[in-house]
Structures are given as structure tokens and as C-alpha cells.
Amino acid sequence: MDISTLLQSILNGFSSAGIYILVALGLTLVLSIMNIVQLAHGEIYMIGAYGVYYITTSLGLNFFLALVISTLLMGGLGIVLERLCFRPLRGQFDRAAIASIGLILILQNVVLSIAGGDPRSYMSPFTGVLKILGVAISWDRLSIVLFGFGLVAALFLFIRMTKTGQAMLAISQDRDGAALQGINIDRISMAAMFLGCALAAIAGALVGAIFSVSPTMGGFALMKGIAVIILGGLGSIPGAVVGGLIIGLIDGIMPILTTTHIAGLIGFGAIIIILLFRPQGISGHE
Amino acid sequence: MNKRILIWILSYGILTVFPFLIPLFITGPYVTHILILTVMNIILASSLRLINLSGQLSLAHGGMMTIGAYTSTLLVVKLGLSSWVALLLAGLLAAVIAGLVGFPFVRLKGIYFAIVTIFLTAMVTLMAQQWRSLTSGSYGIYNIPRPDPIVIPGILNITFTSSVNCYYLVLVIMLVSLIMLYAIEHSRIGLTFRGIQQSDSLAESVGVNTAGLKVLAFSIGCFFAGITGGFYSQYIMAIAPDTFGFLFTVYILIYMTVGGSGKFIGPILGAFILTILPEVMRPLKQFQPFFFAGVLMLVIFLMPEGIVGLPGRLKTIAGRLFKEQQERA
Numbered sequence: 001m002d003i004s005t006l007l008q009s010i011l012n013g014f015s016s017a018g019i020y021i022l023v024a025l026g027l028t029l030v031l032s033i034m035n036i037v038q039l040a041h042g043e044i045y046m047i048g049a050y051g052v053y054y055i056t057t058s059l060g061l062n063f064f065l066a067l068v069i070s071t072l073l074m075g076g077l078g079i080v081l082e083r084l085c086f087r088p089l090r091g092q093f094d095r096a097a098i099a100s101i102g103l104i105l106i107l108q109n110v111v112l113s114i115a116g117g118d119p120r121s122y123m124s125p126f127t128g129v130l131k132i133l134g135v136a137i138s139w140d141r142l143s144i145v146l147f148g149f150g151l152v153a154a155l156f157l158f159i160r161m162t163k164t165g166q167a168m169l170a171i172s173q174d175r176d177g178a179a180l181q182g183i184n185i186d187r188i189s190m191a192a193m194f195l196g197c198a199l200a201a202i203a204g205a206l207v208g209a210i211f212s213v214s215p216t217m218g219g220f221a222l223m224k225g226i227a228v229i230i231l232g233g234l235g236s237i238p239g240a241v242v243g244g245l246i247i248g249l250i251d252g253i254m255p256i257l258t259t260t261h262i263a264g265l266i267g268f269g270a271i272i273i274i275l276l277f278r279p280q281g282i283s284g285h286e
Numbered sequence: 287m288n289k290r291i292l293i294w295i296l297s298y299g300i301l302t303v304f305p306f307l308i309p310l311f312i313t314g315p316y317v318t319h320i321l322i323l324t325v326m327n328i329i330l331a332s333s334l335r336l337i338n339l340s341g342q343l344s345l346a347h348g349g350m351m352t353i354g355a356y357t358s359t360l361l362v363v364k365l366g367l368s369s370w371v372a373l374l375l376a377g378l379l380a381a382v383i384a385g386l387v388g389f390p391f392v393r394l395k396g397i398y399f400a401i402v403t404i405f406l407t408a409m410v411t412l413m414a415q416q417w418r419s420l421t422s423g424s425y426g427i428y429n430i431p432r433p434d435p436i437v438i439p440g441i442l443n444i445t446f447t448s449s450v451n452c453y454y455l456v457l458v459i460m461l462v463s464l465i466m467l468y469a470i471e472h473s474r475i476g477l478t479f480r481g482i483q484q485s486d487s488l489a490e491s492v493g494v495n496t497a498g499l500k501v502l503a504f505s506i507g508c509f510f511a512g513i514t515g516g517f518y519s520q521y522i523m524a525i526a527p528d529t530f531g532f533l534f535t536v537y538i539l540i541y542m543t544v545g546g547s548g549k550f551i552g553p554i555l556g557a558f559i560l561t562i563l564p565e566v567m568r569p570l571k572q573f574q575p576f577f578f579a580g581v582l583m584l585v586i587f588l589m590p591e592g593i594v595g596l597p598g599r600l601k602t603i604a605g606r607l608f609k610e611q612q613e614r615a
Contacts, residue, residue, distance in 0.1 A: 037397060088587060094343065098543050099586045101536055105579035113572050230401050265412045268405040275402060276390045
């Protein structure tokens with residue numbers, strides 16, 4: 001194994017990490033604000049990718065415009081889901097989780113009956129390679145890294161700087177206390193769903209540009225997203241970033257040492273072992 | 287009093303005998319297959335409820351079934367053991383593995399426990415794919431023999447080459463499992479499980495070994511999953527690593543919740559209705575998953591206690607209506 005293979009795999013690890021972090025951030029936002037695990041998050045990710053596919057191929061718009069439209073649409077879908085499905089079940093953990101499984105079935109089959117089961121693909125706007133120190137880095141992978149970490153920084157600033165963001169922080173720390181201070185929990189929940197679904201849609205659209213789009217692509221993203229937030233600690237944004245980096249790098253580097261499947265095994269094993277020593281995750285609290 | 291006992295025995299007797307009579311009226315390989323699946327799902331959902339009784343939401347059933355299926359298959363195919371011994375060992379191995387991983391797992395509460403059990407299922411599937419020398423990888427194992435015939439010379443000779451006889455077999459397994467689960471639930475241990483479910487810190491403060499009992503509940507539940515997995519591989523005569531994956535496990539959870547995890551009959555009803563209904567709705571073709579999801583959503587939103595809570599709810603609503611009428615009069 002030479003040094004350029006290693007660097008290449010590290011970069012692949014970072015680009016996987018970018019996707020995992022985007023998916024995990026949405027999950028963790030919804031979890032900490034609404035106290036439910038939104039298992040249909042992977043389906044939002046998948047529909048976000050299909051949105052870009054249909055807007056670029058049928059309407060002929062350019063990728064970035066399609067990305068923005070699809071992201072906003074998915075955010076809107078998030079608000080609708082919050083109103084219709086998750087608000088009545090807020091605080092009821094098991095029932096909300098099972099309702100979101102019902103949503104998985106519905107959303108997946110809606111897409112299946114509209115788009116069919118064949119994988120689709122669309123062109124990535126990022127083409128060509130960047131050569132640094134003899135290592136060829138493809139722009140589409142690099143774009144995921146940039147997008148991912150850019151959005152993390154933006155979300156971080158949003159939570160630190162804006163009133164809505166501070167309200168989100170307050171709710172995640174103490175729901176009743178926040179409500180007593182006059183924070184409208186219903187409105188903040190809608191904002192959290194909007195942001196979470198928008199982030200998932202962006203992740204899906206970026207992945208769709210590199211690989212392909214299929215109705216079952218959401219399951220993988222959901223598994224990885226859950227692994228990341230568990231590893232990082234439920235409801236913690238820095239934790240999601242650290243967890244995403246760890247799992248992304250394991251997924252990037254392990255395959256060159258063993259096979260892809262064994263890499264997956266090591267990833268799950270690592271999470272179980274870390275949880276045994278820190279049951280609340282890397283930076284979570286009880 | 288005597289009359290009540292008689293009615294009790296009669297009603298349960300009919301309920302027990304009735305499933306045995308179904309193949310006399312409805313025949314055909316398709317119907318038999320659905321019946322077998324229904325009975326399997328009843329065992330699975332009921333055993334999942336035992337784990338749930340101790341306050342844990344387990345998604346390890348798929349993994350445990352895979353373990354059971356491969357154990358029984360390999361013991362029969364590679365070692366030539368009797369299929370009955372293999373079936374029992376399949377359940378026991380699942381229980382032992384659940385006991386071993388249980389000790390670290392039960393320290394995790396709520397969603398964390400559910401998640402590590404999902405990962406366990408995923409890891410078992412990956413291992414079955416990777417350990418090619420033993421499991422022949424993703425190809426799976428074919429031509430697994432059906433259960434050995436039960437022969438008592440001169441009196442009895444039951445073979446399991448027909449799937450109707452497999453249905454009778456799984457029905458017997460179900461009855462035995464349900465009786466065992468019922469007995470466990472109504473024993474002292476079962477009551478302690480309930481205590482842990484309601485408040486594990488309170489249970490611990492009065493001297494209950496909560497960790498040990500949680501592991502026990504997990505292990506017993508997984509025993510039945512192992513047996514069912516072993517049976518399925520013998521019935522279908524093939525096994526592949528992803529036969530019982532994540533989705534399969536989630537469906538068991540759905541059966542339990544839709545039926546209602548509060549009562550013993552809940553998972554039985556849930557598994558029965560949700561396995562039969564989609565088959566009846568086959569003519570809907572591609573809209574069938576919507577139907578399933580629709581039933582699921584309806585129950586989740588309108589019946590917080592599941593289907594078993596329906597009579598109580600109707601009674602409350604009827605009572606309210608009656609009261610309103612009285613007040614108006």
C-alpha cells in the first residue's frame with residue numbers, strides 16, 4: 001500500500017463523513033427538540049435525491065437550482081410531517097418510532113410506484129480532478145467534504161447567533177423550562193423538522209450525483225446516521241461531527257486493509273464497544 | 287363456579303383445536319405457507335413481548351433467528367445430528383449468545399439498547415455473509431432436510447415431507463411456547479419483570495437484581511427466536527444470511543405494538559391480523575404496502591393500547607354517549 005492510496009482512502013473517508021454528518025445532524029436535531037427518533041429520515045434523503053433527478057432531467061434546470069428547490073420542498077415536507085404525524089405523538093417514544101416506520105413504508109412505495117425500482121443517475125456538476133502532491137482528488141468527492149463541513153459551520157452559527165437557534169438549544173436542555181420562558185415549542189419543532197429534512201435532502205442530492213438514486217438508498221443512510229448520533233451522544237451537534245468523522249474514516253480506511261463487509265463489521269463492533277464504556281456516547285449527557 | 291370453569295375449558299379448548307382443523311377445510315400450498323408464517327409470527331411477537339415486559343425494546347430477533355437457522359442447519363448438514371436435537375440446540379445457542387451479549391447491553395437504557403440490538407442483527411447478517419467456509423456466504427445453504435420423521439414402530443409414523451405436517455409441527459411449537467411464556471409471565475419472575483418495567487431504580491432499591499433479570503428476559507425471548515429460525519430453515523429447506531434482516535425484525539415489533547403489548551393476547555392478535563390481512567389484500571397489487579402502512583398508522587394514532595385496547599375504548603365512548611343522552615333527558 002503506497003502513500004497515495006492511503007491519502008485517497010482518507011479523502012474517501014472524509015467525504016463519507018460529510019454525508020453521515022449531514023444525515024446525523026438532522027436526526028439529532030429532531031431527536032433533541034421533539035424527543036422522537038425519526039426513522040423515515042432516510043426516506044427524506046432518498047426523495048431529496050429523486051427531487052434533484054426529476055428537476056434536472058425533466059425541467060432541465062441546472063444542478064444548483066435543483067438542489068435549492070429540492071431542499072426547500074423537503075423542508076416543507078418535514079413541516080407537514082411534523083404537523084400531521086409527529087406533533088400528536090410528541091413525547092411518546094415507541095409510538096412515534098413505529099409511526100415513522102409506517103412513513104418509511106408509505107414514502108418508499110410512493111417513490112417506487114412513481115419512479116420504478118431501477119436506479120437512476122444524474123450528472124454531477126463537479127467534474128475533473130484536483131492534483132495535490134501527486135494525489136488525484138476528484139472534485140465531486142471534495143465537494144461533499146466542503147458542503148458537509150460548510151453546512152455544519154452554518155448550523156453551528158445559526159444555533160449560536162440566532163434567537164431560533166438559542167430557543168432550540170434551550171428546548172433540548174430543558175423542555176418545560178423553555179416553555180415557561182415563553183418559547184413556542186410547536187414553532188421550534190417545525191423549524192427543527194424543516195432544518196433536519198433540508199439537511200437530509202442535501203446529503204441525498206450530493207450522494208445521488210456520485211452514485212445513483214434508488215428507492216431503497218435511504219436504509220443505508222439511516223443506519224449510518226443512527227450509528228453516528230449514538231456514537232457521538234444523542235442530541236449533541238459536536239458529538240455528531242466527531243462520530244461522523246470516526247465512522248466515515250473507518251469506512252474509508254478499513255476497506256483497503258480488509259474487505260468492505262469486514263469494515264462494516266468493525267464499524268458496528270467499534271460502536272458497541274465504545275457504548276459499553278461510555279453508555280451516553282462520546283459527548284452526550286444522560 | 288363449576289359452570290365458569292367448564293366454559294373456560296371449553297372456549298380455550300375450541301381455540302386450541304380450531305387451528306388444527308383449518309387444513310381440513312382450506313388446502314393448497316399457498317394457504318399452508320401463509321398459515322405457517324402466521325403461527326411463526328405469533329411465536330416471535332409473543333416472545334418479543336416477554337423482553338418488552340422487562341422494559342427493553344429489542345430488535346435482535348432477526349439476528350437470533352439467523353443464528354438459530356444456521357446452527358440447526360449446520361448441525362444437521364455437517365454433523366448429521368437429529369433435526370430435533372439441532373432445533374433445541376439452535377434455541378439454546380441463541381439464548382446463550384443473548385445471555386453473553388446481554389450483560390454489557392442491559393447497562394444501556396431505552397433507545398440505546400434498541401440500537402445496539404439492531405447492530406447485533408446487522409453484525410450477525412454480515413458474519414453469515416463473511417464466514418464463507420462455514421456458511422457458504424451470500425449463496426446460502428440449500429437442500430436442508432425437513433425435520434426427521436417421528437416413528438413409534440407399529441403405532442405412529444409422522445413424516446414432514448408435506449407442508450401441512452410442518453404446519454401442525456409449528457402449531458405444536460407455538461402452543462408449547464405460548465404456555466411457557468404465559469407461565470413465565472404469571473410466575474414470580476414475571477411479576478418482577480413488570481416491576482422492572484415500571485421503575486427499574488425502585489425495583490433495584492428493594493433488592494431486585496435488575497441487570498440479571500433483564501438479561502434473563504432477553505435470553506428467554508431470544509431462545510424462542512432461535513427455535514423459530516431453526517424451524518423456518520428446516521421448513522423452507524434453505525437459508526441465506528439476509529433472510530431475517532432489519533425489516534423482518536421491525537415487522538415483529540409492529541405486530542407486537544399494533545396488537546398491543548399490554549396484554550398477553552395482544553401480540554397474538556397483532557401477528558394474526560397483520561399477517562393475514564396483507565394476503566387478503568393481494569388484489570390491491572402495488573397498493574398493498576399502503577394498506578399495511580395505513581392500518582399501522584390508524585392503530586398508532588387512534589388506539590394507544592393497540593387492538594386489545596379497542597373494546598375498552600369503545601366501552602368508554604359508548605358510556606360517554608349514554609351519559610350525554612341521560613343528561614339531555
